[in-house]
Amino acid sequence: MSIVYRQGTLEECVQVVEQIQEFAHKETVESLAARLEGKACFLIQVAQEEDNLLGFKIGYQLTEETFYSWFGGVSPLARNKGVAQTLLEIQEKWAAEQGYKQLKVKSRNQFPAMLRLLIRNGYLIESFEQKQPIIESRIHFVKSI
Helix, strand or coil: CEEEEECCCCHHHHHHHCCCCCCCCCCHHHHHHHHHHCCCEEEEEEEEEEEEEEEEEEEEEECCCCCEEEEEEHHHHHHCCCHHHHHHHHHHHHHHHCCCCCEEEECCCEEEEHHHHHHHCCEEEEECCCCCHHCCCEEEEEECC
16 A cells, blocks of 8 residues: 555545544634635645545645645554655645745644654744743744745
């Protein structure tokens, strides 16, 4: 069995979100679509192994030079199999091919695996957004591509 990475749908992303306990707020197709409405350019990716959706990553254009990696996740069944790393690499390559010069992303203190992934891949901390409780605080990253 091998994992297939492809463009996906918001419906497929929601199926993965439902598998991820860490997401206290469960997005819907409607809530995801509302965030993407009016965006000049966006990318929706999924990772799939046979009939199982394993992960997703959604991003969109912030400016002509900046692509924002907005929302993603990996099913607990697929963790530590390189799914998040591969989705990140595909998004970076695609964004560079579209002419973007940088990627921005933010994550929260409560997702240490994501923070490690970003730092390991050359993302730099751009700013910190203090929230209470502190586990809800956001760390903003940027990477030139």
